[in-house]
Amino acid sequence: MSTESETVLAIRSITKRFPGVTALDNVSLEVRKHEVVGLIGENGSGKSTLLKIISGVQQPDEGTVEVRGKKVSFASPAQALAHGIGMVYQEQSLVPALTVAENIFLGMPGTSRFGVYRWREMRERAAGELERLGLRMDPKAVVEEFSFAQRQMLEITRVMQLGQRSGHEPLVILDEPTSVLEQGEIDILFEQIRRLREQGSVIFVSHRLDEVLAVADRVYVLRDGHCVAETPTAQASTAHLLAQMVGREISDGHYSEDLQVPYDEGEPALRAEGLSTGPECRDVSFELRKGEVLGIAGVIGSGREDLCRALFGAVPVKQGRLWLGGRRVRFRSPAAAARAGIGYLPAERRIEGAVMGMSVAENMVLAAPSQVSRGPFLSRGHWLKEVERWCERLRIKTPSGATSIGLLSGGNQQKVVLAKWMLKQNLKVLILDHPARGLDIGAKQEVYRIIRELAQAGLGVILIADTLEEVISLSHTVLVMKDGVVQRRLDAPRGAKPEQVEIVEHMV
Amino acid sequence: MNLTLPAGLAGNLRTALTPSRIMPTITLIVLILIVGGIQPQFFSAYSLQSLASAAGPLILLSCGEFAAILLGGTDLSIGAITALGTVLTAMWLGHTSSWLVIIAVLVIMAGMGAVNGAVNVVAQIPSFITTLGTMGLWTGVALVISGAQSIEVIDPAALSWLANYSGGVPNGFILALIAAVILGLAMRYLPGGHLGMYAVGWAESAAVMSGLRVAWIKITAFTLAGLFSGLAALVLVGQTSSGDPTSAASFLLPAIASVIVGGNAITGGAGSVYRAVIGACIITVVENGISVVGISAFTEQIIYGVVLIFAAGLTMDRSRVGVVK
Secondary structure: OOOHHHEEEEEEEEEEEEOOEEEEEEEEEEEEOOOEEEEEEOOOOOHHHHHHHHOOOOOOOEEEEEEOOEEEOOOOHHHHHHOOEEEEOOOOOOOOOOEHHHHHOOOOOOOEEOOEEOHHHHHHHHHHHHHHOOOOOOOOOEHHHOOHHHHHHHHHHHHHHHHHOOOOOOEEEEEOOOOOOOHHHHHHHHHHHHHHHHHOEEEEEOOOHHHHHHHOOEEEEEEOOEEEEEEEHHHOOHHHHHHHHHOOOOOHHHHOHHHOOOOOOOOEEEEEEEEEOEOOEOOEEEEEEOOOEEEEEOOOOOOHHHHHHHHOOOOOOOEEEEEEOOEEEOOOOHHHHHHHOEEEEOOOHHHHHOOOOOEHHHHHOOOOHHHHEEOOEEOHHHHHHHHHHHHHHOOOOOOOOOOEHHHOOHHHHHHHHHHHHHOOOOOOEEEEEOOOOOOOHHHHHHHHHHHHHHHHOOOEEEEEOOOHHHHHHHOOEEEEEEOOEEEEEEEOOOOOOOOHHHHHHHHO | OOOOOOOOOOOOHHHHOOHHHHHHHHHHHHHHHHHHHHOHHHHOHHHHHHHHHHHHHHHHHHHHHHHHHHOOOOOOOHHHHHHHHHHHHHHHEOOEOHHHHHHHHHHHHHHHHHHHHHHHHHOOOOHHHHHHHHHHHHHHHHHHHHOOOOEEOOOHHHHHHHOOEEOOEEHHHHHHHHHHHHHHHHHHHOHHHHHHHHHHHHOHHHHHHOOOOHHHHHHHHHHHHHHHHHHHHHHHHHHHOEEOOOOHHHHHHHHHHHHHHOOOOOOOOOOOHHHHHHHHHHHHHHHHHHHHHOOOHHHHHHHHHHHHHHHHHHHOOOOOOOOOO
């Protein structure tokens, strides 16, 4: 429908790979003149990589970027800006000690003569820029007195101004601009975005679907590095977008659903009663049986991460009680939780999951060094055997045990982190926070299979999954959380899985 | 699948001889040859003995500082703890059994280290500031109890065995090497060392989320720093028969320099006791060598500074350290 001249930015079949992960796989996207394009996707969907490519921070491995019909290749954000494309980051880049006018024109030629500011001219031009966006701000005011929302407006003004220097109508990228704003401020921001549309184009990134629907003309949905949908917002609904965002892609065999065996009704592995960590997670009660996989569904901010961290002692529990294997427990630290028999696989594998500078062998025995010790001393013989055994059992592909774990693919890294906990003899409960995040399909399937085996072996498993489909397929039971509270508990036995909509309606 | 673990002491010779591992030793040997080439007297038995005597306390301090730096921290108080240690030892020796004095000094110094660790961990104050504070504290205590005077040992025989020689090698040097070897073995064969300390140094949040007792590991590291300062204090009193409350500053920077010149990462996580020991030897050779070669006092500092930077450039294990700060 669009002609070339109307298209400001065209991303064509872009692929971007990182070691072990394909962040973007054949993604295409178009932004037209005077258009607000929404971009949604979960963490790890490839959103931020796409933004980095558009704004020139990273370069694609395959595919092309066209700006106003011409093929371009940005080596830096400065080059993207020279084509009128600028990004407003979540972390702001203003200098708090300087004035509004200085910030708008920071580092730009033409604002000074012989190294001395032409103050009056700069203020007049700043006033003009602010007026174009309908902002009432004194160009002489110092930025540090401004609220976060005001600074964001100023940042947008700055990026607009920079973009206009290209001689074209700019394309402004707003990355999660609402995440730290109050409702009233969000309304003002939306007003601004509508103004921006008259003067250029906007890419608006958010994980709040209602906002995207309110402000965007068209929405792209990213999932697992693929662009799974492109819809005019007039024809989209929140539930529809969420379903696309969290996914419905893969065949039944993918999750090895046939391997799910019913859990033993008898013995509780973990029981929580009225657990609270603060406003993030309130009054949560549940029972986890041996052999049960308990999935927790919820959007970002639903409190599910907080709950899991609290169970592992990484976030203090303010109220409520916890029983592990029938014994009342209270963990002051992850070390205490681990000693008692709880394991935790963090979502941030490279920061919290594995010690990147250490070897595969060292990472594997971090949580249970006694397994490879004789008396108080590490025994190299036992260590070697144990590492070999686990590499074989979990099919970990590594040149050797001495290889730095950072050199392995994401899937193999994750398997080492899993082995770290599986080595622990007294492990009763394993908490998995996005265990398959960022892994390719093959590695995902292997991780799913390991989760099944762990449950079969009698472990209680708590799962925060990447997608709704994942949580439904892998879990025996699903807890749905919203705003820190458990909304619903659904049984999800093999052959009688709940529909995604049943869960979605309690999530949003 | 071919699996090999990081080389043990009796382990894989090939890994032990990778360039990054032998560079510190080669740097040391080259420095010794340069000094000896300019002034052959450097190789005389007397000269080598005094070199080894000087290296003893620095090796101990370097090992202690290494424990703190390995965890990504800094211990600025080891000099002050050592100075206080020499004062206490000098005051007590001769009044009671020397073994009692040795044990008491080591326990107290280790305790001071533990206090550093505990303040760092419990109050969440950066070790740099914590130990800067205790550096002032213990220096002050040493000055007050000694009246800011050097204290002579009443019974110099009590610790003189540390200044004697076994087979021509100074006992203080031997003691330092034995302590370093024990620390090195502990770092290699105790889970808390090989896994705990290195993991905390590399990636503290991953260590926490693996259930490691990070607080205890940190306190242990600072306790070791205190304990090794105590050992250094004993060797110093043995060598000088006196306790010097004003000596704190002269120990600290050479100790930190030793750790880094040996090629340990100042950001923590990477390095070894071996590197700390070689680093201490390099510093000693450079300091002694400059005076042996007969460079004027004015240019001494220039040479020292330049050589230090070059040595660190040669010894750093760049395969293990991504970011240099």
